[in-house]
Amino acid sequence: MAMKRHCAAELRPPRVMIQTLGCAKNSVDSETLAGLLQQSGFEYVHRESQADVIVVNTCGFIDDAKVESIQVMLEAVRWKQARKGRRVLAMGCLTQRDGSEIRAELPELDGVFGIGDWSAMLAALGANPLSVNESTEVTLYSGKAGPGSAYLRISDGCSHACAFCAIPQMRGLYRSEPIESLVDEARLLARTGVRELMLIGQETTSYGVDLYRKRMLVELCQRLADIDGIEWIGIVYAHPPSTPAGFLSGRARVPKLLPYIDFPSEHAAPRMLKLMNRKTSAAKMKEAIDAFRDGRDNVCVRTTVLVGFPGEMDSDFEQLYEFMKDVRFERAGVFTYSPQSGTAGELLGDPVEEGVALDRLDRLMRLQREICLSRHKKLIGTTLPVLIARHVRDASWGRSTWDAPDIDARVRVRGMLSTGQIHQVKVTGAAAYQLDGVPESIENSARGESCGSFALPVLSH
Secondary structure, three states: OOOHHHHHHHHOOEEEEEOOOOOHHHHHHHHHHHHHHHHHHEEEEOOOHHEEEHHHHEEOOHHHHHHHHHHHHHHHHHHHHHHOOEEEEEEEHHHHHHHHHHHHOOOOEEEEEOOOHHHHHHHHHHOHHHHHHHHHHOOOOEEEHHHHHHEEOOOEEOOOOOOOHHHHHHOOOOOOOOOHHHHEEEEEEOOOOOOOOEOOOOOOOOOOOHHHOOOHHHHHHHHHHHHOOOOOEEOOOOHHHHOOHHHHHHHOOOEEEEOOOEEEEEOOOHHHHOOOOOOOOOOHHHHHHHHHOOOOOOHHHHHHHHOOOOOOOOHHHHHHHHHHHHHHEEEEEEEEEOOOEEEEEHHHHOOHHHHHHHHHHHHHHHHHHHHHHHHHHOOOOEEEEEEEEEEEEOEEEEOOOOOOOOOOOEEEEEEOOOOEEEEEEEEEEEEOOEEEEEEHHHHHHHHOOOOHOOOOOOOOO
């Protein structure tokens, strides 16, 4: 009997777990692989204890991401060595660029694959050759972003040559997905209960230029807005040099489109923008931002800036600081520069001394924290739509229309609200990176009572 059970275990397809690192684009790749695994007869699992194979989907965007990817691969190798028969594969951006080096440094890996090497990966897992050929014809465009929310990848790659970025080396030149395919995918998602679509790409503002010879992002959003069940449409990863003011004005008028845009400025000093090969200026970026805001109070502009780039002087940083202070972004991320092999930035010499760069980062983050806290305090007493993602103890946690999954602020709501649904929430408290509130239904049923009696304590940051 024991021999029969042993033979049966050897005959069944391996159970595969995927560990995803990095951005939403990697999440879509992992979701694609998971779908192909299931179509090819493999069992896709979510826990290490259930798996026979772990696939690590790596990120190689900045040094911290590379270090994390290597650490996770090493942990997976230790997991493999703890039981005979386990295997570990690696894929993604880091392996796309540094695959030969990773193979040499980590020979314990059972396979190292680039982005989209689906046939080779399935073959390495032992898939039937016919199944492999059929599976490679399947293209998926979406990935989970939480309950009721999905990423819809509208493009991949990048044809810009920013001096600090290695994305074109890892993901290739810019290429858009056809509108009809994206609309069909969105309809399927809506039928599964998805309420929010987050449109992603390395650079979404040029969507359609390669296929249709013109920008088609507004037209795509209009088609998606017509789908029953879809209530929110968000867009991340705009490219300021490709974002004229008129384009953002038209975009802001699309129904169901969130009043949110991810607008990575990177810098504002003319000299630094030139060194970074960012073909724009602080004045042009501010014009585009003003066009998107258009005097409205309910919009959110998120940015990303980079400090410590080679040649950045105190005067350059002060111009960036004043730009951030003047624009008052509702959301912002600040990063220190790390050299990327094969980029123009690598040829510019050493980055700014680490201590100086960290001081600059700290100054900008303290400024941004003050701006966020000020903006959030103005929301107290107002009612916001919130997409609920999870429950912790007696509270529900979710996101407002100002918050993209995993990167922005959170909203904590009293009570257990249904996940994957959008609820109206009365804001009762504010911190820099969090709002607290109560469901509007509770607020309405408790007229005459103090709002404070329902408020949750605001977490300190």
